[in-house]
Amino acid sequence: MPRSDAPSNPAAAPLDIDKVRQQLIPRRLGVKLHYFAEVGSTNARAQDLAEGGAQEGEVVIADAQTQGRGRLGRRWESPAGRNLYFSIILRPGLVPAHAAQITLMAAVALAETLDLFIAATAEIKWPNDILVGGKKLAGVLTEAACSADAIEYVILGIGINVNYRRDEMPEDIRARATSLADLSGAFVARENVLARLIHALDRCYGVLEQSGFDALRPRWEARFALRGKLVRVEHLDQWIVGRARGIAPDGALLVEDESGALHNIYAGDVIALEN
Ligand code: BTN
Numbered sequence: 001m002p003r004s005d006a007p008s009n010p011a012a013a014p015l016d017i018d019k020v021r022q023q024l025i026p027r028r029l030g031v032k033l034h035y036f037a038e039v040g041s042t043n044a045r046a047q048d049l050a051e052g053g054a055q056e057g058e059v060v061i062a063d064a065q066t067q068g069r070g071r072l073g074r075r076w077e078s079p080a081g082r083n084l085y086f087s088i089i090l091r092p093g094l095v096p097a098h099a100a101q102i103t104l105m106a107a108v109a110l111a112e113t114l115d116l117f118i119a120a121t122a123e124i125k126w127p128n129d130i131l132v133g134g135k136k137l138a139g140v141l142t143e144a145a146c147s148a149d150a151i152e153y154v155i156l157g158i159g160i161n162v163n164y165r166r167d168e169m170p171e172d173i174r175a176r177a178t179s180l181a182d183l184s185g186a187f188v189a190r191e192n193v194l195a196r197l198i199h200a201l202d203r204c205y206g207v208l209e210q211s212g213f214d215a216l217r218p219r220w221e222a223r224f225a226l227r228g229k230l231v232r233v234e235h236l237d238q239w240i241v242g243r244a245r246g247i248a249p250d251g252a253l254l255v256e257d258e259s260g261a262l263h264n265i266y267a268g269d270v271i272a273l274e275n
Helices: 017-023 042-051 101-117 180-184 190-211 217-221
Strands: 032-039 058-065 084-090 123-125 129-132 135-146 151-160 230-235 238-247 253-256 262-265 269-272
Touching: 017 032, 017 190, 032 042, 042 058, 042 084, 042 135, 042 151, 084 190, 101 123, 101 129, 101 135, 101 151, 101 180, 101 190, 101 217, 151 190, 217 238, 230 253, 238 262
Parallel strands: 032 058
Antiparallel strands: 058 084, 084 151, 123 129, 129 135, 135 151, 230 238, 230 269, 238 253, 253 262
């Protein structure tokens, strides 16, 4: 019998970091877990640790974030007791021009892991969104510190909606977001998701470093949510409209304009103009 003061909703219980540790076989990623009940942003905290000399594979995990950040300066909703928010310090042997491939690599590991918890296929919207049925389930935010010719470190931040129910989401994201619990109809133990994901990231990161993004490309392409769709790509004050055709060996999004010219996109916001 549960104690009378125990939370009746398992989704409301704090993350049990010891359960994560028990499931982890520490390889390169997950060598050390830093757990906080609340931080501003796990990416910011990981950045501080990296600047202080933390080693590759250390992970910052928080049960809640007060200033969770998304790509392009957006806010990332980070209530306590529901979801996963974590950031991994990486010190990859990649040239700075390939730093963005970390996001693509993480999207593969993330989508493949989330599939284990739902009866649906998680898709990737270039470069960092994980979608199911067109709704956002998870996101990746990588932030790199580079010198002229080397990457000093990359902070790989991941947010996943786990037990966040539709009726708890703020109005403005409810129509666009989903969660593992909403998709599976059941409570999902965040500790299991996190441990499996760290393993999957470890393996995909190894492939990226040893063989390059091209070795992960078929797995990424198999989940590409925008294939053949009309999209508008905006970057700073420039934009193009065309059909999304796939991804190049170096990770650029390939967009074909109406004249048939193929554009390699390395940065920008992609808006689908059709479903
Ligand atoms: C996006 O889809 O725009 C990226 C969202 C990334 C959110 C995660 S939550 C953990 C880490 N800390 C942050 O402040 N952001 C990332």
